[in-house]
Amino acid sequence: MELRPLNVSNTNDKYKTYELFIGPNHPGISGNFSYVLDMEGHKVANVTPDPGLLHRGFEKLMERRLWTQNLALIPRICVPEPDVNEVAYCMGVEHLAGIEIPKHAQYIRVIVLEMARIAAFLFSFAGLGGSTGLYTAPNWSIGDRDYILDLFEWLTGGRVYHIYQYPGGVKKDIPDGWLDKLLELLDYLESRLPEYDNLIFRNPILQKRTKGVGYLPAEKAIKNGITGPNLRASGIKWDIRKAQPYLVYDELNFDIPITGEGDAFARTLQRRLELEESIKILRQCANQIPDGPYKVKIPNPFQFRVPAGSYYSKVESSKGEFGYYIVSDGDVKPYRVYVRGPSYSVGLYYANEIMRGMRIEDVPVWIHTMDICPPDFDR
Amino acid sequence: MSEWKELADYFRGRSMWMLHYCTGCGAIELPPTMTSRWDMERFGVVPMATPRQADILLITGYLSIKSLKRVVYTYEQMSAPKWVLGFGSCTINGGIYWDSYSVIKRLDKYIPVDLYIAGCMPRPEAILDSFVKLRELIKKGEAKGYEKYVKNFEWYKANQDKVFRRTTPVLKKPEEVTKSA
Amino acid sequence: MLKHVEKLRGMGLEANPLKDWEFEVSVPKERVAEVLSYLKSTGFKAFIHLACVDWIDEGEFELVYNLESYEDALQAVVKTRIPRNNPTMESMISIWGLCQVYEREVHEFFGIEFVGNPNLKPFFLENWMDIPPLRKDFNTLVYSEELFEFKEDETHGIKAPKRIEHK
Numbered sequence: 115m116e117l118r119p120l121n122v123s124n125t126n127d128k129y130k131t132y133e134l135f136i137g138p139n140h141p142g143i144s145g146n147f148s149y150v151l152d153m154e155g156h157k158v159a160n161v162t163p164d165p166g167l168l169h170r171g172f173e174k175l176m177e178r179r180l181w182t183q184n185l186a187l188i189p190r191i192c193v194p195e196p197d198v199n200e201v202a203y204c205m206g207v208e209h210l211a212g213i214e215i216p217k218h219a220q221y222i223r224v225i226v227l228e229m230a231r232i233a234a235f236l237f238s239f240a241g242l243g244g245s246t247g248l249y250t251a252p253n254w255s256i257g258d259r260d261y262i263l264d265l266f267e268w269l270t271g272g273r274v275y276h277i278y279q280y281p282g283g284v285k286k287d288i289p290d291g292w293l294d295k296l297l298e299l300l301d302y303l304e305s306r307l308p309e310y311d312n313l314i315f316r317n318p319i320l321q322k323r324t325k326g327v328g329y330l331p332a333e334k335a336i337k338n339g340i341t342g343p344n345l346r347a348s349g350i351k352w353d354i355r356k357a358q359p360y361l362v363y364d365e366l367n368f369d370i371p372i373t374g375e376g377d378a379f380a381r382t383l384q385r386r387l388e389l390e391e392s393i394k395i396l397r398q399c400a401n402q403i404p405d406g407p408y409k410v411k412i413p414n415p416f417q418f419r420v421p422a423g424s425y426y427s428k429v430e431s432s433k434g435e436f437g438y439y440i441v442s443d444g445d446v447k448p449y450r451v452y453v454r455g456p457s458y459s460v461g462l463y464y465a466n467e468i469m470r471g472m473r474i475e476d477v478p479v480w481i482h483t484m485d486i487c488p489p490d491f492d493r
Numbered sequence: 494m495s496e497w498k499e500l501a502d503y504f505r506g507r508s509m510w511m512l513h514y515c516t517g518c519g520a521i522e523l524p525p526t527m528t529s530r531w532d533m534e535r536f537g538v539v540p541m542a543t544p545r546q547a548d549i550l551l552i553t554g555y556l557s558i559k560s561l562k563r564v565v566y567t568y569e570q571m572s573a574p575k576w577v578l579g580f581g582s583c584t585i586n587g588g589i590y591w592d593s594y595s596v597i598k599r600l601d602k603y604i605p606v607d608l609y610i611a612g613c614m615p616r617p618e619a620i621l622d623s624f625v626k627l628r629e630l631i632k633k634g635e636a637k638g639y640e641k642y643v644k645n646f647e648w649y650k651a652n653q654d655k656v657f658r659r660t661t662p663v664l665k666k667p668e669e670v671t672k673s674a
Numbered sequence: 675m676l677k678h679v680e681k682l683r684g685m686g687l688e689a690n691p692l693k694d695w696e697f698e699v700s701v702p703k704e705r706v707a708e709v710l711s712y713l714k715s716t717g718f719k720a721f722i723h724l725a726c727v728d729w730i731d732e733g734e735f736e737l738v739y740n741l742e743s744y745e746d747a748l749q750a751v752v753k754t755r756i757p758r759n760n761p762t763m764e765s766m767i768s769i770w771g772l773c774q775v776y777e778r779e780v781h782e783f784f785g786i787e788f789v790g791n792p793n794l795k796p797f798f799l800e801n802w803m804d805i806p807p808l809r810k811d812f813n814t815l816v817y818s819e820e821l822f823e824f825k826e827d828e829t830h831g832i833k834a835p836k837r838i839e840h841k
Contacts, residue, residue, distance in 0.1 A: 138563050139514040141542050146516050146560055166798030167560040168517065171593045173783075174807055174814050178592060187589060193518040240524060256528040263525075274521055274614055336719045336744065339772050350744060357747040358695045424727075426696070426740060426751060439725045439738060452725035452738075459721075462775045489518060492798065559800045587822075594807050594814040595799070598822040656821065662803040663821045664813070 130155060134474070138167050142245055142478030145193075147488035149465065153474065161469045163462045168492035176451045181207060182281065182415040184448065189275040191453055192490045195234040197226050198431040199438075200279035203451075205360060206427035206440040207281045211412075211420045218406035219283035220361045225296070225399050226269075226278065227361075227429070228392045232303070233262045234432035235389045238485045239314060242382055245478035246323045251314055258306060261299055268292060281418075283409025293400045300393050300400075307390065315383060324378040328468055328480040331376055338467070339459035342434025344484055347384040349374035354430040365402075368395050378476075378483040385432070385485075419446055433457060433485050455490025462491060498634070505548070505574060506628035512547035512571070513540040516564060517554025519580045519614050526617040536624045544570040549627075552606075554614070555583035557595045558656055561603060565653055568604050573639045576631070578623055579609040588613055602652045605638030678716065678748070682709070698751040703763065706754050710739060710769050717743040718750050724776035726784045730810040733758045735786060739766075756786070765790035783808040 134151045137143035146167045152160040172191060176184050188203055189196030201223055208215060236255040243251025263273045269292060270276035270285075278285050314320060330340070335348040345352055353370045355363040371387035373380040412418055422444040428437035434456030441450040461484075469477060515523070526533050527540060541547040544567045556564060568577070579600050582588030587598035600606055607630065610623045630636040642649060679697050682689040687709065688700040701709045718741035727736040739752040756763055765788040766773040777788040778797050785806040788794060796802060805812050 454723040
């Protein structure tokens with residue numbers, strides 16, 4: 115008996131083309147979100163993103179709440195990294211109200227942002243491990259992320275949502291001994307990095323699964339509004355922390371690593387390299403944080419009126435540019451707030467282009483290496 | 494007969510498979526619960542990818558109308574006995590989204606809920622605690638949400654249809670409706 | 675940045691610097707495509723967002739296009755106003771294909787028609803029949819009370835959940 119020759123397909127196969135739902139209930143999707151794929155055998159022929167499963171109407175709700183009440187609402191917009199929301203919103207409000215925040219508070223903000231970035235990067239490694247079948251990676255990286263959450267809990271009282279920023283500074287000062295613990299944690303994380311390298315980035319199976327997948331050239335990345343580590347992995351040296359520095363990033367000494375290959379492996383490696391830079395930033399902050407007040411007093415929240423005007427404030431998050439376009443008409447509530455999530459253009463627009471012709475098993479890998487976060491475009 | 498039922502309930506409570514469906518922001522506390530630090534497998538709870546083989550539907554947080562529809566499909570695909578855990582304040586009364594046009598307020602109007610976990614968001618310990626509580630309820634034969642769903646099927650369907658199969662606008666100002674459906 | 679502002683002022687537009695790296699331009703509706711393609715040709719290659727503001731008292735919608743230039747590290751905010759009654763706007767998909775999804779969202783949440791956009795089907799909401807939700811005259815509280823009836827009810831024999839105390 116002979117085997118059938120290779121590449122001869124079954125001509126009367128009625129499942130030659132079919133429709134496949136990736137999500138919302140699918141282990142390969144990052145959150146409650148859905149792609150409807152038209153498949154031809156193993157290849158994707160057409161993609162229809164179906165967002166809105168997480169839509170909560172934040173932009174409407176924010177118009178109904180006081181300027182400071184909104185701080186309890188907005189961390190929910192980006193769940194893996196909630197602090198960027200608070201900082202971007204507070205920076206926008208402070209710019210409109212003309213509040214200058216003290217140096218000490220600015221350093222605390224940078225510390226919080228960078229800790230959140232590390233936590234989000236570790237979370238993305240877990241997603242990559244889950245989508246490639248490397249289940250040791252989630253067990254390690256989620257476990258290490260929990261040490262960061264423990265420090266957050268000590269600092270702010272919340273594990274996931276911190277609600278720690280406030281227009282004019284932060285809610286509470288750093289407790290005694292917290293910075294020492296932070297430095298200890300940084301040493302621990304740094305000692306773990308070689309192990310991560312061996313487990314994830316030198317793993318031949320993972321390299322095989324990710325190298326060459328979802329290749330994104332530089333001009334396409336700009337054209338499609340892709341920001342953050344994904345843009346840098348395509349070889350463009352653009353980081354808001356360096357190019358248009360906010361808070362005290364201009365006083366800190368750090369590099370922007372560029373991988374440049376533009377495929378899924380480069381994007382993962384980019385996050386791994388940036389994690390190291392974040393550790394460097396945190397160590398500098400912990401050592402050179404000046405003494406001083408942690409906030410300036412703002413008026414009673416019920417009387418806190420922000421002068422009329424509009425401002426777009428942005429923060430470099432672990433996924434890209436996170437922006438708040440805030441419009442005030444001089445009232446105690448915002449007139450309009452628009453939230454620009456970094457995953458919007460990637461997940462809803464660029465997916466249509468890149469996924470065509472991709473093999474089905476590469477789709478979850480692409481989603482997780484792009485670090486698509488559905489809540490930030492559903493809002 | 495009843496002894497067999499008791500025995501079956503005893504074993505059911507010790508092997509609960511949880512559907513891997515991240516419906517809301519509470520899903521961020523599930524990876525820590527699943528992985529090395531809290532390790533929910535100690536309690537016989539493991540994530541399951543398909544609803545047909547799952548016992549627990551964990552509603553992790555708020556549900557928009559669009560996801561409620563998928564949740565109801567999923568719930569009806571699961572085979573009895575099945576239990577629903579409402580996770581977070583949003584499933585109890587809408588929580589922080591109490592005035593949102595898109596988020597449902599009381600989950601147990603649409604599907605029966607056996608146990609709620611309060612808080613926003615509940616810690617992994619609370620999730621583990623809820624599994625232990627659910628096991629006790631199952632053992633005592635009190636967690637019978639799936640029977641309640643069958644008994645009050647019309648009432649649940651009427652509530653669901655009110656949200657899903659609207660044919661008229663909710664707000665009574667037809668002249669202001671500028672966009673067609 | 676000032677050279678950009680001067681150039682735009684030379685085109686007869688109102689342009690102001692906002693911050694060290696940011697400026698805004700107010701453009702009449704007809705000239706948006708021209709200004710956006712001009713800015714794209716001068717380095718503002720990245721389209722960041724399209725936001726809409728409902729100025730109900732003035733009877734106008736404001737569309738805000740946000741662009742970024744990675745070479746010069748600059749940000750441009752292009753604003754235009756359109757009337758609130760039967761709002762229509764030219765689609766920008768010929769300049770940035772990306773605008774397609776942003777315009778679809780604005781269409782859904784504000785009801786603005788984008789001429790030339792091939793796909794303005796419902797995006798985030800399903801079976802929506804009321805006025806677009808982000809308009810200022812849409813009352814979300816009344817809507818949710820009406821639709822979800824979330825006030826405590828003990829009817830139909832279904833009781834409120836029993837509280838289990840932590841020991």
